[in-house]
Amino acid sequence: MKFSPATLTVKTGDTVTWKFADRVPHAVQGIGDAAMGINSPIFTKGEWSYTFPVAGTYRYLCPLHPDMRGTVTVQ
Numbered sequence: 001m002k003f004s005p006a007t008l009t010v011k012t013g014d015t016v017t018w019k020f021a022d023r024v025p026h027a028v029q030g031i032g033d034a035a036m037g038i039n040s041p042i043f044t045k046g047e048w049s050y051t052f053p054v055a056g057t058y059r060y061l062c063p064l065h066p067d068m069r070g071t072v073t074v075q
C-alpha cells in the first residue's frame, strides 16, 4: 500500500514506469494541473509509463488510496 520509491529524480524527457503488483488495485493520478498527464488506468497487475517532457516537481497519488503518494522531480 505504498509507492516505492515514493520520491524519484529523473532528467527531462525520461520515462517513468510504475509497476503494479498487489492484491488490491491501484492507479496513479497527478495532483495539480502540471501533473494532469499522470493518469493511469486502475491495475492490480501491470505497468504504466509516462514521459516527463518538462522540468518540475510532479506529485501524484493513488485515487483509490489517497494516502499513497509520490513525487517525481524532473531536472
Ligand SMILES: [Cu+2]
Residues within 6 Å of the ligand: 025, 026, 027, 062, 063, 064, 065, 068
Ligand atoms: Cu492504491
